[in-house]
Amino acid sequence: MEEKAKENGIAAMAACYQKFDPAAYLQYNYTPPRADFARKDSIVPWKLACLHRAFTEGDVSGELLVDIGSGPTLYQVMSGCEVFNKLILTDFLEVNRQELRCWLQNEGGCSLDWTPYLEHVCKLEGKRPSAWKEKAGRLRHVISDILPVDVHCSQPLAPETLPLAGADCLVSCFCLESVSPDLPAFTRALGHIGKLLRPGGHLLLIGALGESYYFGGPGVRIPVVPLNEAQVCDSLKESGYTLIRLEVYTLPQDMQVGVDDVTGVFFAKAKKE
Numbered sequence: 406m407e408e409k410a411k412e413n414g415i416a417a418m419a420a421c422y423q424k425f426d427p428a429a430y431l432q433y434n435y436t437p438p439r440a441d442f443a444r445k446d447s448i449v450p451w452k453l454a455c456l457h458r459a460f461t462e463g464d465v466s467g468e469l470l471v472d473i474g475s476g477p478t479l480y481q482v483m484s485g486c487e488v489f490n491k492l493i494l495t496d497f498l499e500v501n502r503q504e505l506r507c508w509l510q511n512e513g514g515c516s517l518d519w520t521p522y523l524e525h526v527c528k529l530e531g532k533r534p535s536a537w538k539e540k541a542g543r544l545r546h547v548i549s550d551i552l553p554v555d556v557h558c559s560q561p562l563a564p565e566t567l568p569l570a571g572a573d574c575l576v577s578c579f580c581l582e583s584v585s586p587d588l589p590a591f592t593r594a595l596g597h598i599g600k601l602l603r604p605g606g607h608l609l610l611i612g613a614l615g616e617s618y619y620f621g622g623p624g625v626r627i628p629v630v631p632l633n634e635a636q637v638c639d640s641l642k643e644s645g646y647t648l649i650r651l652e653v654y655t656l657p658q659d660m661q662v663g664v665d666d667v668t669g670v671f672f673a674k675a676k677k678e
């Protein structure tokens with residue numbers, strides 16, 4: 406595809422995000438029925454268990470964990486904060502970075518109470534659920550920066566953000582496929598973020614399968630690159646990663662709540678070659 410067409414597609418995606426509403430997004434995706442800790446087949450326990458296992462099974466280590474496209478969410482780093490001493494959260498939009506700062510400052514007024522997520526991750530770690538306050542404290546202690554990011558740039562973060570060696574681990578959830586105009590752009594973005602990772606470092610990638618759109622707020626319809634498992638595997642390989650594990654969750658019908666047309670969620674653990 407010629408350069409101008411690529412630039413136009415990326416610009417169109419950026420325009421879609423100008424009306425993104427963090428509070429609405431959190432309500433759509435991170436409250437019941439999608440975030441129902443009491444349901445055995447809920448996606449929340451599945452995703453948090455995937456992240457817990459990936460961070461704690463012994464091969465992931467180092468100093469620095471970077472979350473790419475954090476949005477207004479924190480669930481994705483609740484296990485990783487016990488493994489890494491430094492955590493950088495990133496997002497394209499100031500409204501999302503502001504939501505993350507709100508939680509970090511712990512002065513109330515944030516859009517979502519993350520306590521149920523913190524309690525669940527404590528249980529996965531063999532702690533009492535009431536240990537969630539200590540976990541929140543650990544997470545606030547290790548978050549060192551909340552920075553702008555653009556995965557379509559060959560250098561997604563500002564220079565000098567990371568040590569020369571790169572990050573030891575990246576996590577990215579529901580970002581690349583929901584900010585890319587097409588599959589080639591998704592694959593290129595994978596390559597761009599891969600340059601932030603040291604050789605031998607790990608990528609924990611969570612994303613939507615079969616999704617063609619989602620609502621980022623009332624009337625804010627955002628196009629998504631519909632992915633299947635084979636495309637995720639091919640894109641990872643093409644971008645210089647070795648796939649360690651791919652897990653897939655199929656959304657129960659009643660979790661199709663009208664905010665998107667996602668059919669499944671994938672969890673990929675990969676290593677940068």
Ligand SMILES: C[S@@+](CC[C@H](N)C(=O)[O-])C[C@H]1O[C@@H](n2cnc3c(N)ncnc32)[C@H](O)[C@@H]1O
Pocket residue numbers: 419422425473474475476477478481496497498501554555556557577578579580583584
């Ligand atoms: C579907 S949300 C995912 C949020 C969160 N990671 C989660 O798990 O729910 C996609 C995020 O990508 C961000 N984003 C939009 N354009 C981006 C870009 N070019 N580079 C990086 N992130 C971008 C949006 O601001 C939004 O927070």
Ligand SMILES: O=S(=O)(c1ccc2c(c1)CN[C@@H](CF)C2)N1CCSCC1
Pocket residue numbers: 434435436439440448449452579580583613616619629665667670
């Ligand atoms: O997997 S979810 O249902 C989920 C969570 C976030 C998203 C989707 C699905 C699908 N559309 C994405 C648009 F990018 C965002 N989930 C919501 C409850 S907590 C764990 C994650």
